[in-house]
Amino acid sequence: MDTLDLLLHPVRLRIVHALSGGRPRTTSELSEALPDVPRTSVYRHVGLLAEAGLLEVADEQRVRGIVERHYRLRRERARIEEEAGASMSLDDHRRGFAAGTAVLLAEFNAYLDRPGADPFADSVGYRQGTFWLSPGELAEMIGELRQVFARRADNGPAPDRRSYLMSTIVFPSDGAGEAS
Template sequence: MPRVLHDAVLTTRHGGGELVVEARFAVVFRQRGTPPAPFPTSCGRARTVGDLCADLADVPRTTVYRHVGLLAEAGVLEVVGEQRVHGAVERTYRLQRARTVIDRDMAASMSLEDHRAAFTTGLGVLLSEFNAYLDREGADPFADSVGYTQSTYWLTPDELADLIKQVQAVMTAHRGNGPAAGRRPYLLSPILFPTGGTVTEGDA
C-alpha cells in the first residue's frame, strides 16, 4: 500500500474508513491553518487539536485525538509549539507534506490495487468534505460556484501533456495564496484517467 499519509499507518493500523479521517486531516491542514512562525507557508499550516475538532465537527472528538496521536507518532504531524491552557498542555501541529503526497516515483511503483485503494480514499475524502460543507450553516452551492461536472476529451499524448501543463500552471498560480481578508478555502480535486483505448487510423 502506498504512503498516502504514511505507509505504517495505512498497512498496520487502520481500515479504509479511518484512513478517510486521516486524509481529511491533510485537507484541513492545507486549507484552514495559518503558517507556524518561523516556518514558511510551504512547510505546512499549524493547527491545534481543538482547531481540528472545530473543522471536523462531524468526527467525534475522541477519534480526532486518537488519530492525531497516531499521525504524530508516525511522523506525519510534527509538534511546532506547546502552551498551557487551563492547566493542560495544548500542542500545535503542522503537516509533513512530503508524507501526504503520492509522487511520480511512488505512483510508478504502485500496483493496480494500490491505485484502487488510494482513489477510493480520495473519493471518500471528497464525499466527507462535501457533506460537511452542505451541513455548514449558510451553504449555498449555486452562490459558492460549486461544481462537479465531468467531461470527456479526445487527446493525443502531446495534447494530453499540453492540457496537464496548462491546468497545472493555473493551479500553481494560486496555490501559494494564504488566508486573507475576503478569501475562503476551496477544495479543488482534479481527476484524470482514460476511459477507452487509443483510436487507430483504420478506426478513425
C-alpha cells in the same frame, strides 16, 4: 507505516486536507472540522501522521494544565513520491480513489450542512468532460493545470478570501468511440 499507507486512509487524508490551508490547528480544532469522526480516532490518526513526519508541531501552549499542540502539515512529506506511485498495485489505486472520494463527499456534505450554504452563489461546480488527448497533450494539459494551481497555492487567509477545495480526477474512459 509508509506514506502510501498513511495517505490512503480516508480519515488521515481528511486531516491532511484540513491542514492543507496552511493554518496550524490543534487536535480539538481538527475534531470540530471532522464532526463525523470520533474524537479518539482524530487523536490517534494525528499521532500517526506526526510520528511519520507528515505533521509537525508548530506551537505548544499550556491550557488548563494540559499542553495543547498546534500541528502544521509538512507539504513536502505529505505526498506520494513518483517511485511509490509507480509501484502502487491496482488495489492500492482502488483504495486511494475510494479514500479521495470519501474525503470529497465528506467535505461537500460538511459544506452543505453549514448555515447559509448556497452552492450557486458560491460557484460550486461538479462537472465531467471528456477530452481526446495524445499522451503528449495529456502531459501538457496536466502541466498547465499544475501551473494554474501553483500560482494560487501560497495564497493565505485574508478578509476577502475563503478557502475552496478543488479536486482533479483524470483517467482514461471506457474507450467507447475510439478511432480505429
